[in-house]
Amino acid sequence: MDSTQAIYDGLKDAEVDFIVSVPCVNLSKLLDMVDEDSEITHIPVTREEEGIGICAGAYLGGKRTAILMQNSGLGNSINALKSLMELYEFPLLMIMSHRGTEGESICGQVPMGESTPGILEGMDFSYFTPATPDEAYDNVRHAWEQSEDEGKPVSILLEISYW
Numbered sequence: 409m410d411s412t413q414a415i416y417d418g419l420k421d422a423e424v425d426f427i428v429s430v431p432c433v434n435l436s437k438l439l440d441m442v443d444e445d446s447e448i449t450h451i452p453v454t455r456e457e458e459g460i461g462i463c464a465g466a467y468l469g470g471k472r473t474a475i476l477m478q479n480s481g482l483g484n485s486i487n488a489l490k491s492l493m494e495l496y497e498f499p500l501l502m503i504m505s506h507r508g509t510e511g512e513s514i515c516g517q518v519p520m521g522e523s524t525p526g527i528l529e530g531m532d533f534s535y536f537t538p539a540t541p542d543e544a545y546d547n548v549r550h551a552w553e554q555s556e557d558e559g560k561p562v563s564i565l566l567e568i569s570y571w
Contacts, residue, residue: 434478482520
């Protein structure tokens, strides 16, 4: 199974029907697939915390929500994730291109890449780091269920080696 198709199929099987996104080269194929799907409302945004707020409103409107972004946007989103999503127990699936991991060509991505797992752990947010497409598919489906059960965001970190 193709690495991008696995994520897309996991989203579809989890019945995610509302996705916000911030541009990312590693997620570009997935962004195109989501944008072409008439069953998914796709809202491109300019900042991650803006997307978090939009997802909160969509969830209140009965949608199953996800955000597609780079892990660098996690730092921009901490307050919205804790003070909005977790406080009000809104589920959210966060699909993150985990930049700054092995194979990264841009040195400016490395510090946040190294810090991302610790930030998520410090926020008490679960995350998955799939190594194969089959694992990614299962992780996406499970992550949505876990997010609903816990009432807080759950992340999928897609390292450079995943692609």
